[in-house]
Amino acid sequence: MRLNEIVFTDAKPVEGYGPGFFRIGGQVVHGPVTAGPDGTKTWGGYEDVEALLGFAGQVDVLFLGTGAEIGHIPDALRDALEEVGIGVETMASPAACRTYNVLLSEGRRIALALIPV
Template identity: 70%
Template sequence: MRLNEVVYTDALPVEGYGPGFFRIGGEKHEAPLLTWAKGTSAWGGYDDAKTLAALAKEVDVLFVGTGSEIAHLPADLRDALEEAGLGVEVMSSPAACRTYNVLLSEGRRVALAVLPVT
């Protein structure tokens, strides 16, 4: 079996998560949060469409983690992201973290906005 070293872009992968937090770049961050090539910061959750819509020209796809279980995005958030032209994939937070890490390892321009798991 041949093993390849994974090399990430400027963005850091999600190393782990637990109730109310995510570990990124060796640091524990309280959720909800947004992480991408330009850093990791708090995210205002479903009421903070403006922060996510601003990523439209910066990333190819935004993964939105909806917590422990997959859920629909509120209509106003979904509409704002569509209007901005942002590609969005919605899934549970654990699945969003895994998918984000895989695409990040491929050098893709991705972002992750996640709600905490319980």
């Protein structure tokens, strides 16, 4: 029997990050970024709720990286995401990158939103 890896999304792993940037799937993105089933895109930060709501129906969990340290996200953002069925896990951006990569490799329905370190 031959088994082939099947990929159902355009999601790419996080390969690196540094002050003000992320490298995801070979692409360097400066500033806040999202990564998920539709690929990698720049993000407007916590006020850009619509970009994150676009993951509704595609993902079960959004890992939200708050920068170098863990921080709180606005209650309105969390409420809006949970209302459309997206669970939110908030953590420091480095931890969010690592967690996203592990679960992405398992084929989970996840997305990532990151504030730079």
